[in-house]
Amino acid sequence: MRRDETEPYITVPTFFKCPISLDVMKSPVSLCTGVTYDRASIQRWLDGGNNTCPATMQILRTKEFIPNLTLQRLIKSWSDSIGRYSTASPVTSLTIPTVEEVNKSLMKLTLEKDDETRLENLSRIVKDSDANREFLSARKDLITMLVDIISTRKKMKLVFLAVRILYNVTKRGSDGDLKRLSNLILSNGGDHCLTVILLAVQRGNLESKIESVRVLEIIASSLDTQSKVLIAERDEILTEMIKSISKESDPSLIEASLSFLITIAKPKRVRSKLIAAKTIAKIGEILVTEEMTSVAVSEKALKLLETLSSKREGRSEICGGRCVEGVVRKLLKVSMTATEHAVTILWCLCCVFREDERVVETVETVERSNGVSKLLVVIQSNCSPLVRQMAKDVIKVLKVKSSASGLVAYETRTTHIMPF
Template identity: 30%
Template sequence: MLSSWRRKKAARRAAKNHDLEKNGSMELRIPDHFRCPISLDLMKDPVTLSSGMTYDRESIDAWFEAGNSTCPVTNQVLRNLEPIPNHAIRLMIQDWCVEKRSYGVERIPTPRIPITSDEVLEILSKVGAGDEQECREFVVKIRSLAKESKRNKRCIMANGTGRVLSSKFEEFSRDSIDRNVTILEEIMSTLTVISPFDDETKLILGSKSSLRCIVWCLRCGDLAARRNAALTLRSILPSDQQKVGELIEIEGTPEALVKLVKEPICPTTTKASLLSIYHMVSSSTPNYQDDVIKRFVDTGLVEVLIDTLVGCEKSICEKALGVLDGICNSSEGREKAYDNALTMPVLVKKLLRVSDLSTEFSVSIMFKLGKNEKREERGVIFEAVELGAFQKLLLLLQVGTTEKTKENATQLLKLMNLYRNRVECIDSLDFKHLKRPF
C-alpha cells in the first residue's frame, strides 16, 4: 500500500512538472509582433518605416547598407529611408521583459535616438559661426555623437562635417597655433574619428597653414595630439604628391615622423607614420627624391627601420620594408644599409616567412644592395649566400611571385652563383612554415 501511494505521488509530481514545462514554454514564447520580420529575434530598438512596417533598427540599417531602398516585407519603394522610433512597441516589449524576468528574460535598455541630418546641420552651423569656446563645445559634441554608433558616424560624415571642421582648423591655424592649440587639437581629434575624408576635406587640410599646424602637433603635442596628427597625415598624403613637397619643407617633419617609429605610441600610430614616410620617400621626381631620402637618412631612419624589423607584427613589417625599399633608391640610404650588420640577416629572414608583400620588398632591397655594391669580397651577396638566401630564392621562383620580383630574384641568383662554391650555406629552418602549392 505504501509503494502504491509513492507511485501515485511520483506520478502527480511528474504531471505537475509537465504542466509547468508546458505552461512555461507557452509563457516564454515571444509574441509575433515583438519579433523583427528580418531577424525574427526580439526587437531591441523597434523603428517604423514609411510603409508602416516595424523592424529592429540594426536589421533595417543592414538592409539599407546593402543598397536596398524598399520595404523588406511589402517590397514598397521607400522615398524616405529615415526610420521613425516606435516608442509604443518598445514600451510594450520592455513591459513584457519585466513580466518574464522570473524566466531569465532581461529588460531591453532604452536605446539612444540616432542623430538626424537636420541636427547635424544645426550643430555645424554653430561650429562655423561660433567663437573659440562655443566652437570647441560643439566639436566635442560631434565627436561624442560619432563614437556613439556607426549610424551616427555615417550621418555626420554625409552632411559635410569634414569640410566644416577642416575649414575651422585652417582658420585657427592661420590665426595663431600657440593661442588656439586647444581648439586645434580638439578639431583634429574629431577629424580622426570621422575619417576617411572626402577630397575637399583633404584639400583644405593640405593647405600650408594646416600642414604647419599638423607638424607642430607631431613635434610638440602630447601623445594624443601626436597620434592624431600622424593619422591625419596618413589620410591626406596619398591624394596629392604636391603636398609631400610642401610637407617636407616644414622644419622638423622627418624628425617627428621617425621619432614616432623609434618611440612608438601604439601600433596604429606606427603604421600611420610609416605610411607617411613611404609616400614622402617614394616621390616621383628622382632629384627631389634624393634630397628627401637624405633628410630621412640623417635622422637615423635606416637604423630605426632595421631595429623595428627584428621583431614586429605583419602589417608593420610590410610598411617598414616598403620604406626601406624606398630609402635604398639613393646612395646615402644604401650606404647606411651596408653599414648595419643586421640588414642582410633581417632581409633573408623575412623571405617567404611574413607575407607575399614582405617577400617582394625584401627581394627588391636585396637586389638594390647587391647590384650597387662596390665591395668585391665578402659583401652583402656573399653574406646572403651564407644565410641561405640562394635556396629561398630558388624556392620563391617555384612557388610563384610577381614578374618584377621574379626578375629581381633571377638577377640575385646569378650574382650569388659566383659564391656558392666558396661558402658553406647555412640550412634555414624557415622552409617548414611555407605552404607549398605542389
C-alpha cells in the same frame, strides 16, 4: 527611393563585418591565420583558386576553417537588440542626429563658450561608423571650420578634437576633397597650421599623435612634388616622424609615421634628407625586432627601405647596418607584399646597384641568414613572375660571390620598373 535625411543610421561594430564583403557576417568562420570571414565570402575566395588569407596575404597551411561560435552569438545578441530598438525609443549610442540637429551643432561651434562640448560630440559621432563619417563629410563647411579652429589654436584640447574629426571625415575622401583640404591648410596660414598639427603630434596622447600624423599624410598625399618638398624641408616634422619609428614606440604610431614618410619620400631631395637623418638605421632596428613588428609595420618599413635604396648613399647605409639581416628575416614570414618588397631590395643591392664594395657584405649576410633557401621558395611561390625572376637573379649572384670581380661580371636581364 532615397533615404529620408532624418532617418537614423544604425552603427555596426567593425568586427561584426566580413573583411571581404564588409557586410555583417551571417556565419563567421576563422582561417588558420586567425582572421574571421563570413563563410560564403571566404568560400568564394578559396573556390577561385586562391591559397592565401585575403587580409594578411599569408599562404594558408590549410584551407579548412573553424566556425567562430562566440562571435556568432555576439552578432545575434546585437542583432536582436537592434530589433528591439527599432520598435522602441531611439538610443543615442546607436543613432546619428538629424540634419537639423547636426546643423545646430555646427553653428554653435562658432561660439567659443561651447566649442569644446560641441567638438567632443562631433568627435563621438564621426568615430562611431562609416555612415556617420559620410554623413558629416558631405557638409562642405565642416572642413573649413575645423581648419579655422586648428589655425587659431585657442587651446590644444580643441586642436586635438579638431584634428580627430578632420582625420575621420577625410580618411576615405575623394581626391577632390583631399586636394581641397590641402589647399585650405596651405592657404590658411599653411606654415602655422603645420606647426600646430606638429604640436599635436608632440604633445598629444597616443591616439592624438596617430591621428595628427594621419592628417599630415592626408595633406601630403594630394600635394605636388614641390609641396611635398616644402613639408619635408621642415626639419621638425622629419625629426618627429623619424623619432616616432623608434622600436620603443607603439606599433600603430610606427605604422602611421612610416606611411607619412613613404608619402613624402618620392622627391629625390626628400630621400636624401631621410637618408642623412639615419632613417635606414631606424628601419633596420624595426625589422630585426620580431616582437613588435606587425604585418602592416613590416610591409611599410620594407616599402620605405625599397624607396631609399634608389640613392647610392641609401644603398651604402643598407649594406652597412642590420637592414639586410632584417630584410632576409621578413622573406616569406609576413605577407606576400612584404616578401616582394624584400626581394626587390636584395635585387637592387646585389644585381643592379652593385658599385659599393659593401655588396660583398650583403651577399655574406644573405647566405648567413639562410637567404638562399628562402629565395628558392620564393621562386616556387605565388609572387609575381617579375619578383620570382628577381629572386633567381639574386641566387645567381650568390653563386658567383667568390670575388668582387665576380659580382661585377654578372649581368641581370630582368627588366624592372623601380617604384621611385
